[in-house]
Amino acid sequence: MNYKELFEQIKLKQSFLCLGLDSDFEKLPKHLLSFEFPVFEFNKQIIDASVKYVVAYKPNLAFYESLGLAGWQSLEMTVDYIRDNYPEIFIIADAKRGDIGNTSKLYAKAFFEKMNFDAITVAPYMGEDSVKPFLTYKNKWLILLALTSNIGADDFQYFSENKQRLFEKVLEKSQDWGDANNMMYVVGATRAEMLKDVRKIVPNHFLLVPGIGAQGGSLQEVAKYGMNENCGLLVNSSRAIIFADSSENFAITARIKAQEVQDEMRTLLKAKEII
Amino acid sequence: MNYKELFEQIKLKQSFLCLGLDSDFEKLPKHLLSFEFPVFEFNKQIIDASVKYVVAYKPNLAFYESLGLAGWQSLEMTVDYIRDNYPEIFIIADAKRGDIGNTSKLYAKAFFEKMNFDAITVAPYMGEDSVKPFLTYKNKWLILLALTSNIGADDFQYFSENKQRLFEKVLEKSQDWGDANNMMYVVGATRAEMLKDVRKIVPNHFLLVPGIGAQGGSLQEVAKYGMNENCGLLVNSSRAIIFADSSENFAITARIKAQEVQDEMRTLLKAKEII
Numbered sequence: 001m002n003y004k005e006l007f008e009q010i011k012l013k014q015s016f017l018c019l020g021l022d023s024d025f026e027k028l029p030k031h032l033l034s035f036e037f038p039v040f041e042f043n044k045q046i047i048d049a050s051v052k053y054v055v056a057y058k059p060n061l062a063f064y065e066s067l068g069l070a071g072w073q074s075l076e077m078t079v080d081y082i083r084d085n086y087p088e089i090f091i092i093a094d095a096k097r098g099d100i101g102n103t104s105k106l107y108a109k110a111f112f113e114k115m116n117f118d119a120i121t122v123a124p125y126m127g128e129d130s131v132k133p134f135l136t137y138k139n140k141w142l143i144l145l146a147l148t149s150n151i152g153a154d155d156f157q158y159f160s161e162n163k164q165r166l167f168e169k170v171l172e173k174s175q176d177w178g179d180a181n182n183m184m185y186v187v188g189a190t191r192a193e194m195l196k197d198v199r200k201i202v203p204n205h206f207l208l209v210p211g212i213g214a215q216g217g218s219l220q221e222v223a224k225y226g227m228n229e230n231c232g233l234l235v236n237s238s239r240a241i242i243f244a245d246s247s248e249n250f251a252i253t254a255r256i257k258a259q260e261v262q263d264e265m266r267t268l269l270k271a272k273e274i275i
Numbered sequence: 276m277n278y279k280e281l282f283e284q285i286k287l288k289q290s291f292l293c294l295g296l297d298s299d300f301e302k303l304p305k306h307l308l309s310f311e312f313p314v315f316e317f318n319k320q321i322i323d324a325s326v327k328y329v330v331a332y333k334p335n336l337a338f339y340e341s342l343g344l345a346g347w348q349s350l351e352m353t354v355d356y357i358r359d360n361y362p363e364i365f366i367i368a369d370a371k372r373g374d375i376g377n378t379s380k381l382y383a384k385a386f387f388e389k390m391n392f393d394a395i396t397v398a399p400y401m402g403e404d405s406v407k408p409f410l411t412y413k414n415k416w417l418i419l420l421a422l423t424s425n426i427g428a429d430d431f432q433y434f435s436e437n438k439q440r441l442f443e444k445v446l447e448k449s450q451d452w453g454d455a456n457n458m459m460y461v462v463g464a465t466r467a468e469m470l471k472d473v474r475k476i477v478p479n480h481f482l483l484v485p486g487i488g489a490q491g492g493s494l495q496e497v498a499k500y501g502m503n504e505n506c507g508l509l510v511n512s513s514r515a516i517i518f519a520d521s522s523e524n525f526a527i528t529a530r531i532k533a534q535e536v537q538d539e540m541r542t543l544l545k546a547k548e549i550i
Contacts, residue, residue, distance in 0.1 A: 022378070037305040062374055068389050099337055099371055100400060100425040103297070106337040115344050123373060123398045125420055125426025147402055150375040155448055159441060161434050166441065173430055192288025248380055 001118050002139050005183050006206070007230045009055045011275050016231050018056040018092065018208065021046070021078065021081055021240025022063050027243050039067065039074040042250075044081055046242050049251035055091040056234050058168060058208075058258045058268060067127030079115050090234075092208070093117040094222040096145065097098035099247050101129035112140050115139045121186060121208070124170045128177060135178045142183050146170050146198065149188025167194075170200040173223050180204040188215025188237065189225070195225035206232050212261075213240030219261070223268040231274055237261060276393050277414050278338050278456050280504045281481070284330045284363055286550050289477050289541040291506050292533060293331035293367065293483065295513025296321070296353065303519050304525045306451060312471030314342065314349040317525075319356055321517050324526035328537035329366040331509050332357060333483075334412060354390050365509075367483070368392040371420065376404035384407045387415050395419050396483070399445045403452060410453045417458050419527040421445050421473065424463025442469075446476040455479040462501070463493025464510065470500035481507050487536075488515030495534070506549055 001009075010016050023046075035041040039117045043160065047057065059078060064071035082089050097107045097120065104122075111120045112134075119141035122131055134142040147157055147167040157167045164172070171185060180202075187198050189211035207226055211217035212235055219235060226233055240263070245253030270273045278283075289428045298314045298321075309314040322332065334353060339346035372395065379397075386395045387409075394416035397406055409417040422432055422442040432442045439444050439447070446460060455477075461472050464486035473482065478534050482501055486492035487510055494510060501508055516536070520528030544550045 024381075028520070031315055058478075060374070060378055061380045062372075066381040066385040066389060068351070068385075069344060069347055072344055076343070094374075096374055096398070096401075097337075097371065099335070099369075100423070100427075103335055103337045106299075106341040110337070110341040114341060123400045125398045125400045125431060126371075126423050127430030127432070129425050129427040131427070135513070148375070148401050150401060150404050152375075152404040152406070155402030156400060156441065156444065157402070159434065159436050161436055166434060166450060169431065169434055251276065 006055070006090055007062060009090070010231045013053065013055055013260040013262070014267055014269060014275055015053050015055055016233050016235055017054050017261050018058050019050055019054045019241060019258065020094070020210070020238040021057055021059040021242065023059070023242065024063055025067060025155040027246065028248050029248060031248055035076060037070065037074045039064070039071065040077045043074070043078045045251040046254050047082060047086070049255040050258040051086050051089065051253055054089070055191050057160055058092040058094050060094040076115060079117065083116055090118045092143065093120040096121050096123050097121040098126050098130045100126065101133065104130045105133040106258070107206040108137065112137050119184065121145065124174070131174065132177055135182050138180070143208050144183060145169065145175055145184050146185040147187045147191055147194055148213050149217065151189045153188065153191070168197065168201060170192040171198065183218070183236070184208050186210065189219070189222045190215055192218060192221035192225055195222065199226065199228070203228060205234070206234060208234045208236060210236040213237040219264055219268070227268065227272055229272070229274070231269065281330070282366055282542050285467065285506045286329065287538070288330055289544060289550055290328050290330055291508050291540055292329050292536050292539040293333050293509040293511040294325055294329045294516060294533065295369070295399055295485070295511050296332055296334040296517065297513040298517065299332070299338055300342055304521050306521060306523055312345065312349045312352060312505040314339070314346065315352045318349070318353045320526040321529050322357060322361070323531040325516070326361050326364065326528040328533040329364070331367055333367040333369050333511055345346060351390060354392065358391055365393045367418065367541070368395040371396050371398050373398040373401050373405045375401065376408065379405045379537040380408040383412065387412045390460065394459065396420065399449070406449065407452055410457050414458070417453060418454050419445065419449055419458060422462045422466055423468055424465045424490055424492065428466070429465065434441055443472065443476060446473065455481070459483050461485065464494070464497045465490055467496035467500055470497065474501065474503070478503060479507070481509060483509045483511060486512040488512035494539055494543070504549070506544065
């Protein structure tokens, strides 16, 4: 999917919601455990219920890897299910990979060829040759960690040289490797005020913003400081939507929660005269 | 495996060789392709041939993930094979993972419980809560990226604040999270002279040193600047050993190449009066 198509989807659905499929096996509604692939069954029902309000789904790989082979099967089945039924959806592998050149190339192959993801999150620590292999695929996206939503972001991401902080260095340096048509950045909603500084360096790029919902970030603040004229935001929520209800009605509740977020997003898009 | 046991193995085998199982499907000897799990068959023969000269094996996850389910099966079979036949071996998942706290916890579970690895490589960018979950397992190890062997290491790892470079900040800050009994660091052999600076901050820790062999680093230099009285080094070679020969004799050639490295290592251990 390219930049324009993604923006069209945002306008069509009046939403920039990315729903995180952090489908923790321990938290699944109990009645799903009798299925051969409970995680896939959970995802399928969540997707069917929420898709009207969602432009992107983002499985975090840890929740699948931790289940071994059955987890990987559930992940592949989930991606295939979305592709077959909702081809308009943007699918992000939240994998936070990154390795030396010849190895990153294989990760790119795994996520873009073997599985048909649109985008993958990548950690910047190892620099250019660890990042570039993800940028060689047409209509695929690299999402580079810049300023993350967790508390540990303070440890290294604000480290600074001549008043430039590391996350700013990552934003700046990576301009040599790709552009707004194949790169996005992770910027945590828990650090919404920093979006002002981020936008000074990358005014046009899409930002993947985790941290609203369970992590406590504010959607209003994110839009205030981060939204550009093409929206430029994919705001992620995971636990607050998919695990809002652990009863047999979990999917209906997830739909209601997703719709609540989308309602707020529509208002914000209108205020910015995007729709 | 604990620090003392690892050091004992090094003295016993007169080697600090870590053999990287970067078992690229595209490079496997052709006669193995008729096996149901060619990658596992390759690994098994490489392991049987080289184990006398090796203290650690290190599969890089990318080479397995890129094959999908069959890759993960080959990885699990490889770990199980080593555990069953060579329980004295230290096994490293070269995964370069790292995510927010609750997610890193699941990666730790995947690699330390679901699969029985001794250690996992982790990227430091996301800080403390992304790292700590790997430090809660007894006799398991976190191996944190500090100064990597690839060219892209220049992009961010030398970024500096008040004359402290980012890789030094990583070494220093992580002293709050663990110690020489549960943490190691990746320092590339291609930057051997930097080992002097690394050792100023972490004199006692084991270092995992990739980059000799195909990447061109020098074992002599690594030992000169990095070896401490408990050796303190696991030096990795991958392609230069496992893909030295693509004929049916590949395992015999790998054994010879591993023995050549071990010969050099024995000399270095003797020079330091460790054996």
